[in-house]
Amino acid sequence: MQIETEASGEDTVLKVSGRLDTLNAKPFEGKLLDAVKASNGAIVVDMAGVDYVSSSGLRALLVAGKAMSPHKRKLRLRTLQPQIQEVFDISGFSALFEIS
Amino acid sequence: MIPPHDLTPTDSVDVDASIEDLPRVAEWLAGLAERDGWTDRMRFGLDLSLEEALTNVISYGFEGLPQAPRIRVDYFRLPEGHAGLRIVDNGIAFDPLSVAEPEVAESVDSARIGGHGVQLMRHFLTDLAYERAGDVNLFTLVAAPMGED
Numbered sequence: 310m311q312i313e314t315e316a317s318g319e320d321t322v323l324k325v326s327g328r329l330d331t332l333n334a335k336p337f338e339g340k341l342l343d344a345v346k347a348s349n350g351a352i353v354v355d356m357a358g359v360d361y362v363s364s365s366g367l368r369a370l371l372v373a374g375k376a377m378s379p380h381k382r383k384l385r386l387r388t389l390q391p392q393i394q395e396v397f398d399i400s401g402f403s404a405l406f407e408i409s
Numbered sequence: 410m411i412p413p414h415d416l417t418p419t420d421s422v423d424v425d426a427s428i429e430d431l432p433r434v435a436e437w438l439a440g441l442a443e444r445d446g447w448t449d450r451m452r453f454g455l456d457l458s459l460e461e462a463l464t465n466v467i468s469y470g471f472e473g474l475p476q477a478p479r480i481r482v483d484y485f486r487l488p489e490g491h492a493g494l495r496i497v498d499n500g501i502a503f504d505p506l507s508v509a510e511p512e513v514a515e516s517v518d519s520a521r522i523g524g525h526g527v528q529l530m531r532h533f534l535t536d537l538a539y540e541r542a543g544d545v546n547l548f549t550l551v552a553a554p555m556g557e558d
Contacts, residue, residue, distance in 0.1 A: 374517035
């Protein structure tokens with residue numbers, strides 16, 4: 310798994326690639342929470358390079374979403390590969406996050 | 410299409426009771442997928458389901474038990490292009506299929522963390538079966554080429 314973080318105006322973009330599996334979920338969650346603390350804008354997770362996600366990866370996104378929610382900040386996801394989109398649809402996570 | 414007990418596995422791998430061992434198991438599975446020509450959907454479904462199931466066994470299956478953990482995954486090449494995996498472990502008796510599916514959450518605030526693994530397995534696989542045999546759990550996962558039975 311690789312994560313590149315870049316600023317886009319007020320927002321922070323995390324470009325993720327590789328596997329969001331059980332082993333990678335904790336460092337992914339850490340990067341997300343670092344980004345939550347480091348700015349006040351939205352966080353955008355670019356998933357174009359992610360070819361695998363398990364429930365541990367979903368959990369990391371939910372933890373970050375819950376940390377941002379009281380401050381009315383948004384966690385957005387973009388460019389999900391078809392099977393990743395399917396995982397989000399089946400788990401109900403498509404309805405929890407803005408996906409473009 | 411659950412493989413019968415007397416069917417000899419095509420391949421097997423022993424798994425350490427450690428999350429750090431999961432990438433090695435995923436590589437083993439990728440090798441089988443390549444060799445036996447699984448469809449992308451079978452590959453994704455079995456990869457995901459095996460990881461979900463092993464994560465549960467490793468994380469919770471041996472809490473408070475005195476015995477050394479033993480975990481093995483057997484692979485069965487089945488008729489009509491189906492592929493079966495059976496996780497055999499000597500941990501606490503636990504039927505993953507007894508877990509209720511998480512309720513559909515309406516917001517990030519109300520969403521429950523966890524409980525989605527079995528939900529995903531049921532979606533991507535055609536057959537799932539649990540059995541306690543003596544002192545071991547047998548959890549079997551089967552995928553079909555077209556996602557149909």
